[in-house]
Amino acid sequence: MFARSLGWIVLLGLTLQSVQARDYRYSDAHLHYVDFFQESEGMDALLKAMDQARIDQSMISGVAVAKKWHEDEPKRPRYYAGDDADAYWYSATDIYVAAALEKLEPRQRQRFHPFLTGFNPVDKNAVAHIERMLELYPGLWQGIGEVFTRHDDLTALTSGDTPRANNEAMTRIYHLAAEQDLPVLIHSNITSKRERNPLYLAEIEEPLRNHPHTRFIWAHAGSSMEIHRHQTRLDFLLPTLSRLLESYPNLYIDLSWSVLQPYLLDEQGKPRAQWLALVKRFPERFMLGSDVVGRFDSLSEQLHGFDPFLDALPADVAQKVARDNFLAVLPKQR
Incomplete structure (x- = not known):
C-alpha cells in the first residue's frame, strides 16, 4: 500500500512539473528604436x-541607413526592399536614440543599453565619429552596432562601396571597441542567396581571429530570411558555428528571428536536438533578439517564440540564454 501511494506521489509530481510552464524574464539583445525611415512608435509604446x-x-x-523615397516613385515604400531606390548612411539615427533616452526617468533609462550604429562601415573616418559620440554622451553608449555589412538586398541598395566585416575601416573600429570595452553587434551574412557554401565566412572569421580582445555578437548567426527563401536550411551553419565557438571565445551568437526557424525548431515546432546540444555546450554564448524596427507590437511574439526551445534546455541554461548572457557581454564597468 505504501509503495502504491509513493508511486502516485511521484507520478503527481512529474505531472505537475510537466504542466508548469517556466516564466522567463528576457533581455532583448537586438532592438531598433527607429525603422528604415528613421521613424518610431516612441518610448511609451516600447516600454x-x-x-x-x-x-x-x-x-x-537606431538604423544605420535611411531608405530614399525616389522622385520617380508615386508611393512611399514601406520597407528598404519595397522598391529599387537607394538607402544611404544616416548618422542622425544615434541622436534620435540618445534624445529618446534622455527624456526617460532614471529607473526607466536603466532598462536600456544603447549601441552606436550611425556610421558608414567603409569609411575610415567612422572611428572618429564614434569617438565624438562617446565624448558628446559620456557614459551612455554600451556597444557598437548593429553594423550592416553583408545584408541581403540592402547591401546592393545602399549607396557606396560594399561593406565587409574585415575591411580597414572596421578594423579601426574593432580596436576602439576593445579599448572602450564595447561589444560589437555585426550583421555579416555567411553566404549569398544562391551559394550553398560559406561564401563570406572569412569576412567575419578574420576579425574574430585578429581582434581577440573585442567581443563580437554575430547577428542572426550569419543567417537571414532572404537566404532561407532561396536555399531553405543551410546544412553547414551548425557545424560552422560549432567550430567558430570552439576557436574564438570572443564570439557570441544573436539568435534573432531568422534563426528560430528553420534552425532551432523543426517543421512541427519542436526543438532540434543538435542545436540544443550546441547551446548546452556553450551555455554563455547565445542570446535572444527581437530585431524589431521602430514598431513594437510584435515584441512578445518574437521573444516568446523561443519558449519551446528554451523549455527543452536545462532551466539554468535557458535563463542564461533568455536574459543573462546579453547583460554579461556589456561593458564590465557598467
Missing part, C-alpha cells in the same frame, strides 16, 4: 510592449 513581454532589459539602437 509598454517590454512590460507585456516580460523584457527587463533591452539593447537599443
Whole structure:
C-alpha cells in the first residue's frame, strides 16, 4: 500500500512539473528604436510592449541607413526592399536614440543599453565619429552596432562601396571597441542567396581571429530570411558555428528571428536536438533578439517564440540564454 501511494506521489509530481510552464524574464539583445525611415512608435509604446513581454532589459539602437523615397516613385515604400531606390548612411539615427533616452526617468533609462550604429562601415573616418559620440554622451553608449555589412538586398541598395566585416575601416573600429570595452553587434551574412557554401565566412572569421580582445555578437548567426527563401536550411551553419565557438571565445551568437526557424525548431515546432546540444555546450554564448524596427507590437511574439526551445534546455541554461548572457557581454564597468 505504501509503495502504491509513493508511486502516485511521484507520478503527481512529474505531472505537475510537466504542466508548469517556466516564466522567463528576457533581455532583448537586438532592438531598433527607429525603422528604415528613421521613424518610431516612441518610448511609451516600447516600454509598454517590454512590460507585456516580460523584457527587463533591452539593447537599443537606431538604423544605420535611411531608405530614399525616389522622385520617380508615386508611393512611399514601406520597407528598404519595397522598391529599387537607394538607402544611404544616416548618422542622425544615434541622436534620435540618445534624445529618446534622455527624456526617460532614471529607473526607466536603466532598462536600456544603447549601441552606436550611425556610421558608414567603409569609411575610415567612422572611428572618429564614434569617438565624438562617446565624448558628446559620456557614459551612455554600451556597444557598437548593429553594423550592416553583408545584408541581403540592402547591401546592393545602399549607396557606396560594399561593406565587409574585415575591411580597414572596421578594423579601426574593432580596436576602439576593445579599448572602450564595447561589444560589437555585426550583421555579416555567411553566404549569398544562391551559394550553398560559406561564401563570406572569412569576412567575419578574420576579425574574430585578429581582434581577440573585442567581443563580437554575430547577428542572426550569419543567417537571414532572404537566404532561407532561396536555399531553405543551410546544412553547414551548425557545424560552422560549432567550430567558430570552439576557436574564438570572443564570439557570441544573436539568435534573432531568422534563426528560430528553420534552425532551432523543426517543421512541427519542436526543438532540434543538435542545436540544443550546441547551446548546452556553450551555455554563455547565445542570446535572444527581437530585431524589431521602430514598431513594437510584435515584441512578445518574437521573444516568446523561443519558449519551446528554451523549455527543452536545462532551466539554468535557458535563463542564461533568455536574459543573462546579453547583460554579461556589456561593458564590465557598467
